[in-house]
Amino acid sequence: MDNVAGSKELRNKVLFTFGMLIVYRLGIHVPVPGINGQAIADFFANAQNTLFGLFDMFSGGGLSRLSVFALGIMPYISASIILQLLTVVSPELSRLKKEEGEAGQKKITQYTRYLTVLITLVQGTGISIGLQQMTSPTGVPVVPDPGPMFIFLTVITLSAGTIFIMWLGEQITARGIGNGISLIIFSGIVAGIPGALMKSFRLMSSGEMAIFVALIITVIMAGVLVFTCFMETSQRRIPIHYAKRQMGRKMYGGQNTHLPLRVNTAGVIPPIFASSILMFPATIANFSQVEWLQSISTFFQPGSAAYTIVFVGLIIFFCFFYTAIIFDPKDIAENLKKQGGFIPGIRPGKHTKDYIDKVLTRITLWGSLYVAAICVLPMLLINKLNVPFYFGGTALLIVVGVAIDTMSQVQSYLITHQYEGLMQKSKLKGRF
Structure with missing residues (x-):
């Protein structure tokens, strides 16, 4: 930690990463309009051993609260996995990945973003329709005022939330420390x-x-x-x-x-x-x-x-x-x-x-x-x-894996920074 505090650039990267993660955690508590919060909480209390419980873990509790980040980063992960599978069967994607280097990787990343938006629209529509049919164990409807306007507003809200999370992850990767998408999932589990x-x-x-x-x-x-x-x-x-x-x-x-x-x-x-x-x-x-x-x-x-x-x-x-x-x-x-x-x-x-x-x-x-x-x-x-x-299980593997990868990046950055410092000192000595 002393080394991190001593390196201004690394300190700024760490602070930027924490700032973006705080923004993500604050968004978890912003609910989707038109939802009965108590009814959805009662419903998820009995859904821990279903896909809802699994997705709620990846969304950091956003799904059980029906927040604007309810879909979490799972659509982006799904899109990435689908693109990886398609590179095996698609000659065009395989060529982009192997032959065009960084330019090809940028195109694949762009395709992943487009596919993420498509998945969020489909999932958002399915969730909004399903919410209108859901009730709490006591019979209270989750959506007090269902209708086409609720579906439209929910789809737009959930899609915008996932796209914003994807942007946060990319900003952390580019300007912070560690892999942004992994750290977002990590923060949701640790929270x-x-x-x-x-x-x-x-x-x-x-x-x-x-x-x-x-x-x-x-x-x-x-x-x-x-x-x-x-x-x-x-x-x-x-x-x-x-x-x-x-x-x-x-x-x-x-x-x-x-x-x-x-x-x-x-x-x-x-x-x-x-x-x-x-x-x-x-x-x-x-x-x-x-x-x-x-x-x-x-x-x-x-x-x-x-x-x-x-x-x-x-x-x-x-x-x-x-x-x-x-x-x-x-x-x-x-x-x-x-x-x-x-x-x-x-x-x-x-x-x-x-x-x-x-x-x-x-x-x-x-x-x-x-x-x-x-x-x-x-x-x-x-x-x-x-x-x-x-x-145990998936959550533990994610937490340990992300923590190890992030610390490895911090150590690599410190070693590179120290090496550059030594090179500058040697050049200064060589001038005298």
Whole structure:
């Protein structure tokens, strides 16, 4: 922190980042016009194990309050994932990503923005229509005065809120420190921790939770947090050697480096996809009284054996699926061959591609098991110990991952700043 305070430029970046996040958190408390706040709060009190609860976590509580930021940054994330999937099947997008460099990336970013606006319009329309049909558990309508004007105003408000959040994230990335979109999600999750802790203290003071149970939970939380930090920074380093090349009278190359492969290459996408699929029946059941749909919703309640088995299977599947999309061993092998690099003992070309693919498959298996354990084990323990708030899973992976990435950027900036300072001092000495 002393280094941050000593660097004026970095201090300004950190303050700018905090300022933008404060603006985001203030917007969470601005409600959409025409909503009965108490009725929507009562509705979400019974929707924690549905898609509404998952989306509310990503929106930082904006959805449960029906604020102008109710859609959160999820439309932008969805648009980014869709564009990533399309680059695999679309030759035009693939060419933009691989051949046109920074200019191509700017075009893909622009397409992502347009798709985000389209998604917000569709989601905003669906939410506004659904709100008119929603009632609290006591029968109070969420929208006292429904109609076309309410739908139009809600769609415009929600779309403008998401676009503003997207702008905030881009401003943080460009002028602040860290990835703006990730920090917005991070701030929304962290903002819910104080309230959960206060609720735990109230339960202990009233005798509903034993102190011994609270100590066990604290130890479990600390252990899971340390294990998550360790796994998120773990990587398999494949050694890379570059052959020496002579150009004129000078020799180039001959360097030794490594290719880092993260254990959790897919990040938080697999548990998000898996949770969304399993929560879908419970979400539909909230709006329907069909008996077979209610039975499926009950069968896949979080913590049940069926939910746990399917959840683990989906996480492992999406870990391999998403890793195959974002990491292509064939491209890595071709780039190494063009640059004169090779893996010791492995022939360039197809053999290198097969070797990288083999190593990636192995670490992805362990990475998928780690993600599944982080998502399932705390959930099972919480159900047994009756903890009043959810700890673990997707939220923990996001918090730890964003914190590690942001601190790495701060450290890199400090190292670069110190290096530039040393270079300036050496130039000054050289003049005398």
